[in-house]
Amino acid sequence: MTTLAAIxxxxxxxxxxxxxxxxxxxxxxxxxSGERLAIIxxxxxxxxxxALALAGLLPASAEQIGKIHWPNGRPLPGRDIGMVFQDPSASLDPVLTIGEQVAEGAVAHLGLDWKAARLRARDLLARVQLPDPQSLLHAFPHQLSGGQRQRVAIAAAIAAGPVLLxxxxATSALDTIVQAEIVALLRSLVAEEGMTLLFITHDIALASSLADRIAVFRQAKLVEIGTSADITRHPREFYTASLLAAHIDLTTPPLIGERA
Ligand SMILES: Nc1ncnc2c1ncn2[C@@H]1O[C@H](COP(=O)(O)OP(=O)(O)OP(=O)(O)O)[C@@H](O)[C@H]1O
Ligand SMILES: [Mg+2]
Incomplete structure (x- = not known):
């Protein structure tokens, strides 16, 4: 197991x-490297x-102490770190075509010309399982559903081949069926591309269904970290247990009895 980043x-x-x-x-x-880590x-x-500290994107008003050590070299945001947010409309420009937005990262970071980048964009739209990628290149964001827009945002985020996504x-604003589809897509993309995934969510059930490990944050502190199985079966912190109690389907009855 190799370290991608040591905070x-x-x-x-x-x-x-x-x-x-x-x-x-x-x-x-x-x-x-290569793990799926959920932050809840x-x-x-x-x-x-x-997430912003990892990506080196904290605003100027932030004071940072401590270190983030990258054994394989400091990553470049946008190229080595792709980001997908809750609202795809915020990351997609309404007046640019889908093709232009997905190709942009490949032009900026891979040095491709626009023709080659558009071909890559078409392939990426196919990778995120959007129908008819060729005509989608010329579509605008408002012509797509929320779930489809999130797929486009994922395609744009991975356009330059990041090591960390x-x-x-990213799935919080979607209905449960589309949410499950996007989670399945993220799972297969990170496996195929060998990416590391940092999956931030409020939802401990979603976290445990996707992640290898779960880190639990409370009031600016990391209070607990472990494998998804450990965190959901044997939470050490009362706070984690209370998050689990809100998802009783994840816990066994004796555990709820002990902790309640
Ligand atoms: N740019 C900023 N300026 C001032 N305070 C900020 C800024 N960004 C975050 N904070 C504060 O830092 C704390 C942590 O915020 P952060 O956005 O990291 O929380 P979060 O866990 O992502 O919350 P949420 O689940 O609502 O997205 C909060 O108290 C927030 O108000
Ligand atoms: Mg947040």
Whole structure:
């Protein structure tokens, strides 16, 4: 097992006028190459801040202490790290064709000319299982459903062949059937491309169905990490148990009895 990134004592605070909000507090976490790691936790626990810190995309108002060590070299956001967010409309430009947006990453980071990049875009649209990729190249985002737009956003995120794909609540706005389809797509893409997946979600059931390991965040701290099986069967933290209790289908009755 090789290390993709070693996060050491990472703290991030945001200045808000005279106040400072701690978004991450002394986080230590090793991300293994090729693993599917889920980050779960309540709203405001620091999940997105962790993703932005990894991608080197924290805003100027953020104060970061601690280190992120990349044994294979510091990645370039957009090329080595692809990101997919909750709202695909936010990452897709309404006035650019689907082909232009997916090809853009290949032009910017792989040095392809537009003709070659459009061919790659067509292949990527097929990889994310969108129908009729050739005509889709000329379509605009508003002509697609939410689930289809999220597939386009995933195609754009992997256009430059990233080593790490970060999906930040990427399925939260979708209905459960489309959500399951996108999760299945992410699973097969990361396996085929040998990517590492950081899957950020509120949903512990979704996390355990997809991830090898789950890291639980609460109030800026990493409170628990383990294999998906360990976290769902033997949570050490009361907070994790309470997240599980909200998904009783994942736990055995004695566990709920003990922890409640
Ligand atoms: N750009 C920013 N400026 C000021 N404060 C911020 C900024 N980004 C995040 N924060 C604060 O940092 C803390 C962690 O936020 P973060 O967005 O990482 O949480 P999260 O776990 O992703 O939440 P959610 O599940 O709602 O997306 C919160 O208190 C938030 O208000
Ligand atoms: Mg977030």
């Amino acid at each position: 050491e004592d990472l703290s991030v605070a945001f200045r808000q006028g005279s106040r400072s909000v701690t978004a991450l507090d002394s986080v230590n976490l090793t991300i293994n 936790g309540e709203s405001g626990s620091g999940k997105s801040t962790l 970060i999906a930040d609540e």
